Amino acid sequence: MEDTIIFNFIERSHFPTCPTVYEVNNKELNIPNFDGSFLDWAHVQLEIAHSQLRRFESPDENPFFPDKLLKPILPRLEYPPVLDPVASNINYNSKIKNIYIEHIIPLVSKYVGDQPENYGSVATRDIDCLQSLSRRIHFGKFVAEAKFQSNIPLYTELIKNKDIAGITENITNSAVEEKILERLTKKAEVYGVDPTTNSNETKITPEYLVKIYKEFVIPITKEVEIDYLLRRLN
Numbered sequence: 001m002e003d004t005i006i007f008n009f010i011e012r013s014h015f016p017t018c019p020t021v022y023e024v025n026n027k028e029l030n031i032p033n034f035d036g037s038f039l040d041w042a043h044v045q046l047e048i049a050h051s052q053l054r055r056f057e058s059p060d061e062n063p064f065f066p067d068k069l070l071k072p073i074l075p076r077l078e079y080p081p082v083l084d085p086v087a088s089n090i091n092y093n094s095k096i097k098n099i100y101i102e103h104i105i106p107l108v109s110k111y112v113g114d115q116p117e118n119y120g121s122v123a124t125r126d127i128d129c130l131q132s133l134s135r136r137i138h139f140g141k142f143v144a145e146a147k148f149q150s151n152i153p154l155y156t157e158l159i160k161n162k163d164i165a166g167i168t169e170n171i172t173n174s175a176v177e178e179k180i181l182e183r184l185t186k187k188a189e190v191y192g193v194d195p196t197t198n199s200n201e202t203k204i205t206p207e208y209l210v211k212i213y214k215e216f217v218i219p220i221t222k223e224v225e226i227d228y229l230l231r232r233l234n
């Protein structure tokens with residue numbers, strides 16, 4: 001997912017922040033019969049179509065608008081039951097969307113400001129970023145299941161005691177986290193920095209990419225893991 005996320009950020013970085021896209025019930029845009037932002041409206045339309053293509057039947061996909069989905073037109077697939085059924089109740093997309101709008105967009109956008117001719121392009125790039133972040137973060141469910149299976153007595157004990165500090169300690173692998181951040185620095189240096197970029201135009205930089213992963217992506221993945229484990233024995 002890492003390269004997908006980096007390239008999605010780069011695609012978003014061609015545009016300014018465009019706050020109008022995220023404003024709830026913006027008067028200028030005046031979307032009929034919809035309560036929410038332009039981004040939400042665009043995202044709901046896409047999720048409705050994708051639900052009919054059975055996107056959200058897949059255990060590695062989590063919708064942002066679960067209440068709006070329609071039944072798939074394609075027949076159901078039988079996925080191997082890797083996760084505990086409780087996994088379907090774990091959805092961090094509201095949190096991911098809020099953090100994306102508040103903290104990530106300012107780091108990856110070209111500059112602060114609106115650009116009405118690009119609202120559609122911005123919304124499609126945002127949806128790509130949100131979908132890839134969501135998929136990566138919710139893979140925490142699979143990572144948590146693998147960790148549970150690797151030491152069932154230990155995790156059973158921790159879960160029964162609701163020992164969040166103990167679970168956190170056991171699911172954390174600082175060496176892996178360090179490696180990820182080092183790898184991201186290298187990737188951003190290669191993919192994300194345009195040597196001809198204007199000094200007042202920000203693009204995805206190693207510093208920002210590392211910040212996004214360190215402060216948001218990895219911590220929320222861990223939250224998903226802990227949440228899944230805490231409900232694993234119910």
Ligand SMILES: O=C(O)C(=O)C[C@]1(C(=O)O)C=C[C@@H](O)C=C1
Nearest residue numbers: 143171172173174176177218221
């Ligand atoms: O790879 C793991 O073991 C994970 O749990 C995933 C992840 C991550 O989000 O990348 C989260 C926690 C670990 O400390 C290391 C990495």
